[in-house]
Amino acid sequence: MGSILVEKKDGYAIVTMNRPREMNALTREMLGELYEAVESLENDHSIRSIIVTGGDQVFCAGMDIKELSTLPDEEIPPFFDLLKRSFKRVYTCKKPTIAAVGGIALGGGFNLATLCDLIVASESAIFGHPELRFGLNPLFHMLKELVGMAKAKELTMIGEPIGAREAYRIGLVARLCPPEEFMTEAVRLAERLAEKSEAAIQAVKKLSEITPHLDKGQALELEFDVTRRLFSSVERKLLMSEFMTRELLGKLKKR
Secondary structure, three states: OOOEEEEEOOOEEEEEEOOHHHOOOEOHHHHHHHHHHHHHHHOOOOOOEEEEEOOOOOOEOOEOHHHHHOOOHHHHHHHHHHHHHHHHHHHOOOOOEEEEEOOEEEOHHHHHHHHOOEEEEEOOOEEEOOHHHHOOOOOOHHHHHHHOHHHHHHHHHHOOOEEHHHHHHOOOOOEEEOOOOHHHHHHHHHHHHHOOOHHHHHHHHHHHHHHHHOOHHHHHHHHHHHHHHHHOOHHHHHHHHHHHHHHHHHHHHHO
């Protein structure tokens, strides 16, 4: 792969957009490689969490306007099918995903960050949706789920970019770090996620999708149903047994 690099670590992987001169603007080739990378990592049992990044200076400037401006009419439908398929592959990934954002995340790049479960941002990060300037529709749903209806409308309809501190204040960003530390923090979170129960992580991801569309009673019923099924699993018994063993050994060492 050329425009997408995949680096596998112990329990997690780093997916890096690799077009720094073009500010990681998304091309058809890049979208195809992104799909293949996430698909492969989701099926790799040694990988428990995934970081998506564009490097230290930029996350992603959005779609490659140079490529889009010359796209023949007959190629528009397959292009948007590819875009939808690639973004959906990230959004529905069963493994926890972290967007590590350094520098700008605009348009499609902003969308890509919000497709991930968590956003870790450098203090130099900038988020913005300039799509309306080009007569295009910014993806609204993921942003609304993170920051609420009013703020999502402001960010998409007005289109003014916001800095990392404002993004953190409104709940878009989970962790805010100095520029030299944001990747370290993303890795730390990826390592912690890789240690968690895979079934429990998947359950939380699924519940986060479903419960907002249920009433309070239905949501609570579903939560308890999922908890009951997890409690009945062999993995839960092993994890609790390991925890109790560590606790016992810790007490014995203190004597």
